[in-house]
Amino acid sequence: MAEGPRRRLRLLATLLIGILLVIVAQLAQVQIVNHRLYKEWGEGQGVWTIVVTEPPRGVIRDRDGHLLAGNAVLYSIEAAPPYVVDAEAVAAALGTLLHLPTAHIEQLLKSEDRWVQIASPVSKKVGEQIADSTLQGITVLPLWTREYPEGILASHVLGFCNVEGACFYGVEGFHDALLQPERVEWEGPVDLYSEPLPWVVAPVVLPQPGTDLVLTLDRTVQALAEEELARSVQEYQAEGGTIIVMDPRTFEILALASLPNYDPGRYIDFFSQTPPPFEDPAVSQQYEPGSVFKVLTVAAALDAGLVTPETVYHDLGWIEVGGQVIRNASHQAYGEQTVADLLIESLNVGAAWLSTRMGPDIFYRYVQAFGIGQPTGVDLAGEVSGQLWLPDDYERWHDSNLGTNAFGQGVAVTPLQMIAAVATVANDGARLRPRIVAKRIGPDGTVSTRQPVVEAQVISPQVARTLAEMMVRVVEEGIPRARVEGYRIAGKTGTAQIPIPGGYDKEGTIASFVGFGPVPDPQLIILVKLDRPKTSSWASQTAAPTFQRLAARLFVVLDIPPEGVAVAEVVR
Amino acid sequence: MSDFMEWVTHGIKRGRFEMGPRTALYLFALVVVLTLVVALYLTLVSRTAACGRDIQQLQEELFRLQRENEQLEVDVARAGSVSRLRERAIELGFVSAEQVEFLLPAAGLP
Numbered sequence: 001m002a003e004g005p006r007r008r009l010r011l012l013a014t015l016l017i018g019i020l021l022v023i024v025a026q027l028a029q030v031q032i033v034n035h036r037l038y039k040e041w042g043e044g045q046g047v048w049t050i051v052v053t054e055p056p057r058g059v060i061r062d063r064d065g066h067l068l069a070g071n072a073v074l075y076s077i078e079a080a081p082p083y084v085v086d087a088e089a090v091a092a093a094l095g096t097l098l099h100l101p102t103a104h105i106e107q108l109l110k111s112e113d114r115w116v117q118i119a120s121p122v123s124k125k126v127g128e129q130i131a132d133s134t135l136q137g138i139t140v141l142p143l144w145t146r147e148y149p150e151g152i153l154a155s156h157v158l159g160f161c162n163v164e165g166a167c168f169y170g171v172e173g174f175h176d177a178l179l180q181p182e183r184v185e186w187e188g189p190v191d192l193y194s195e196p197l198p199w200v201v202a203p204v205v206l207p208q209p210g211t212d213l214v215l216t217l218d219r220t221v222q223a224l225a226e227e228e229l230a231r232s233v234q235e236y237q238a239e240g241g242t243i244i245v246m247d248p249r250t251f252e253i254l255a256l257a258s259l260p261n262y263d264p265g266r267y268i269d270f271f272s273q274t275p276p277p278f279e280d281p282a283v284s285q286q287y288e289p290g291s292v293f294k295v296l297t298v299a300a301a302l303d304a305g306l307v308t309p310e311t312v313y314h315d316l317g318w319i320e321v322g323g324q325v326i327r328n329a330s331h332q333a334y335g336e337q338t339v340a341d342l343l344i345e346s347l348n349v350g351a352a353w354l355s356t357r358m359g360p361d362i363f364y365r366y367v368q369a370f371g372i373g374q375p376t377g378v379d380l381a382g383e384v385s386g387q388l389w390l391p392d393d394y395e396r397w398h399d400s401n402l403g404t405n406a407f408g409q410g411v412a413v414t415p416l417q418m419i420a421a422v423a424t425v426a427n428d429g430a431r432l433r434p435r436i437v438a439k440r441i442g443p444d445g446t447v448s449t450r451q452p453v454v455e456a457q458v459i460s461p462q463v464a465r466t467l468a469e470m471m472v473r474v475v476e477e478g479i480p481r482a483r484v485e486g487y488r489i490a491g492k493t494g495t496a497q498i499p500i501p502g503g504y505d506k507e508g509t510i511a512s513f514v515g516f517g518p519v520p521d522p523q524l525i526i527l528v529k530l531d532r533p534k535t536s537s538w539a540s541q542t543a544a545p546t547f548q549r550l551a552a553r554l555f556v557v558l559d560i561p562p563e564g565v566a567v568a569e570v571v572r
Numbered sequence: 573m574s575d576f577m578e579w580v581t582h583g584i585k586r587g588r589f590e591m592g593p594r595t596a597l598y599l600f601a602l603v604v605v606l607t608l609v610v611a612l613y614l615t616l617v618s619r620t621a622a623c624g625r626d627i628q629q630l631q632e633e634l635f636r637l638q639r640e641n642e643q644l645e646v647d648v649a650r651a652g653s654v655s656r657l658r659e660r661a662i663e664l665g666f667v668s669a670e671q672v673e674f675l676l677p678a679a680g681l682p
Contacts, residue, residue, distance in 0.1 A: 053631070053635045056642050067645060067646065067648075070646040071642040071643075071646065072642065072646045073639045144642075147646045149646055149650040149653050150653045150654060150655070151655055153653070153655070206631070206634070220654070223654040486674075556669070562674060
């Protein structure tokens with residue numbers, strides 16, 4: 001080959017190799033040196049972590065299957081500005097449907113962001129209208145929202161969920177983890193609507209919805225309890241109150257009503273109240289029970305074998321315990337009295353005499369066995385343990401506590417603790433754990449029934465029945481306004497002072513009544529507690545008639561016939 | 573050929589390329605196999621995409637029905653709530669039964 005062409009060829013080859021080297025160098029720069037940077041950039045553009053559409057939260061039903069807490073749909077309207085073709089037209093369409101300023105939406109659609117939220121939450125109707133209009137670059141994302149179709153009914157039992165899906169108070173708060181649906185995240189390439197690309201193997205295993213709960217609550221009983229509570233609070237000008245209805249045979253809670261209450265579907269409106277009425281007073285607020293507590297004192301003394309209902313003591317009108325003089329509420333001396341009279345007349349001196357006869361060891365052993373001073377273990381959020389100081393607490397317990405505790409002073413309980421303690425008497429002395437959740441129904445339909453849990457055999461069945469008969473006499477001879485015609489009712493009132501710093505409030509009282517029936521086969525126990533009633537400070541004038549009205553209605557609703565009447569069994 | 577290319581290539585001797593029948597056959601077979609593989613791959617990818625889209629649509633439908641179901645259940649519960657039933661009962665003229673009497677069947681009746 002001639003020298004000229006050879007030189008030209010070499011020149012050309014050198015040129016080509018040079019260009020090739022530049023390309024290789026650039027490739028090495030991109031693929032090796034800046035590998036991580038470009039990889040992350042690329043993945044950030046096309047590969048997203050998305051939450052696979054969430055299934056609904058578990059629902060809550062009453063014992064008959066009526067829905068108490070369910071799920072409804074709202075929408076979030078979002079946009080991917082790079083994919084919006086005609087921002088003005090889309091903004092105009094959205095502005096009309098969302099009743100938002102068009103200029104504001106247009107500004108969002110023209111932003112540099114890859115993703116913007118235009119409105120959230122919007123109603124189901126509007127969300128579906130926007131979805132049907134298929135606006136390019138607009139995504140209509142469904143959101144679950146909690147709904148309480150019964151409104152304010154059983155608000156304290158249910159609790160509520162906020163817009164972010166966080167749930168508080170009641171069963172919602174206690175069983176939040178159980179009710180929550182399974183959350184499944186998936187990472188991979190997505191299209192402009194954040195959907196997995198169709199040729200990618202997307203997750204086929206769908207997330208499971210939350211576990212459904214069936215409560216022991218009966219919505220009819222609940223409604224009647226709330227109605228009677230509202231009536232009594234108004235009639236007796238009380239600041240608030242609580243009613244609990246239980247089946248003493250199983251400790252299933254049939255109704256749990258407190259005032260002031262709230263609508264869990266509009267919980268935001270109640271934040272302005274001081275304090276907001278979200279805590280359930282039945283489990284989260286404690287009070288000194290007063291004379292209702294004498295039932296436990298007498299039960300302990302009877303079961304310990306120290307007295308019988310006929311045992312006589314001499315009531316001087318006062319007794320000194322630990323240096324403190326204890327007097328009857330009436331400030332009168334009653335002379336010779338039996339233990340049964342002690343309950344009927346509700347004598348503080350007699351109760352203190354009993355507790356001092358027992359001594360602190362026996363007395364507090366029984367009080368603790370009745371569940372006082374410890375949470376009941378009910379499935380409701382925020383339960384407190386009450387307040388019971390024991391003799392080994394040298395700083396807070398004094399000798400006088402043995403006397404005052406005997407008639408329910410210096411000891412604090414929750415309404416649920418108190419009704420559970422008295423229900424123990426109605427249930428032949430066996431204390432069970434109060435139940436609000438009857439069943440759990442898993443996403444696969446598996447039903448798990450909650451069985452009654454026996455916490456303790458506190459007193460013997462014989463003593464329990466004897467005490468129940470004594471409590472019947474209390475109602476029949478001492479509290480006529482608690483009687484229900486045709487039914488043998490056992491019960492006890494409690495008119496308690498309210499502790500304040502430095503002593504007791506001289507103005508208000510807490511009036512309560514716990515009653516069960518029909519004796520000797522109790523199927524219903526009701527606790528009524530009214531806070532600071534103004535028309536009368538006495539429980540026999542306020543809480544007792546509230547019990548009477550409610551019990552009379554519930555015996556009918558629950559098919560509990562009066563004495564001597566058997567409900568006919570339908571034969572098909 | 574342009575003047576430039578002629579300037580670059582003039583003086584370079586062109587080699588002769590001859591393809592035998594066997595080589596041609598191998599080449600043809602290779603092209604056929606490659607075509608088949610590519611066709612198979614494309615078919616697979618398109619069918620996967622179609623199936624993926626079907627699954628996505630079915631999932632969407634499932635979620636939509638789930639939402640409808642939940643919403644309907646809430647609507648039904650609201651329509652049958654205690655407060656609503658009470659309102660309706662009052663509208664229809666019902667009153668609360670204040671005094672309930674249990675009737676005892678006469679002795680001897682079944």
